[in-house]
Amino acid sequence: MENILACIKVKYEKHRSINQPFVVGINGIDCSGKTTFAKSVSRYFTHQKIDNERLDIDNFNNPTIESETYKAFVSGSWDEEDLNRYYELIINYSDVIRAVSESKKKYSMVILEGIFIYKPQLVDLFDLKIYLDIDISLGRKRFTKRRSLKRDKRPFNIYDEIWMLSHIRYESEVHPKRISDLVIDIDNDENDEGEEYIRIIKEKIIMRDKN
Structure with a gap:
């Protein structure tokens, strides 16, 4: 884990040489550990006395789309049109852009984690893309x-039939892993979201230096 954080710090310091805030994206499938990893990054840089803010894409979900999506799914009326609507409209992109812009005025580093963040609407926000x-x-x-832990009453098959589809x-349109600067291979069930620390395991780091 330390060498991953060191990689991020090197990129941060290189970027800060031009005196600009550094925006990090953390992406992956649902339940990949994005939130836990983002917290670890934030904690590390706070310890380094680098002020930062962590933003979660879930806080920018369109509540109407979210509600209608799960209602349609539970009712059995769910179809491809609903899936496309979810994919295209679940995030309020303008709100995300505004929030990142405001955070950059206050912090040296901004961490945005969540699904779909490397779509064309947001990808240009990032100085470092992690997958x-x-x-x-x-x-x-x-x-x-x-x-089980959160007593989430949504049906289990939303994972495959909404989130994974x-x-x-x-993946087919954006190729998030391909365009990321840092790809971390997580292959151990110890790294559950909600645990205090990431227990990474086997670290396969692919860093692309674009500068």
């Missing part, structure tokens, strides 16, 4: 645990 690569079966297993489209 957490995890097998879908492990993500599914984590969702089972999360549902949307991610497949995202």
Whole structure:
């Protein structure tokens, strides 16, 4: 984990040489550990006395689309049109852009984590793009645990039929892993969201220096 954080710090210091705020994206499938990893990054830089803010894309969801999506799914009226609507409209992109812009006025580093953040609407925000690569079966297993812990009443099959189908489209259109600067391969079930620390495991780091 330390060498991952060191990689991020090197990129941060290089970028800060031009006296501009540094925006980090953390992406991956649902239940890949984005929130836990983002917290670890934020904690590390806070310890380094580098002021930062962490933003979660879930806080920018369109509540109407979110509500209508799950209602349609539970009712059995769910179809491809609903799936496309979810994929295209679940995030209020203008609100995200505004929030990042405001954070950059106050902090040296801004961390934005969540799904779909490397879509064309947002990708230009980032100075460093990170992707957490995890097998879908492990993500599914984590969702089972999360549902139990948080008493999430949504049906389990939303994972495959909404989230993963949307991610497949995202992969085919955006290629998030390919365009990321740092890809972290997570292949251990110890790294569950909600735990205090990431226990990474086997670290396969691919860093692309674009400068």
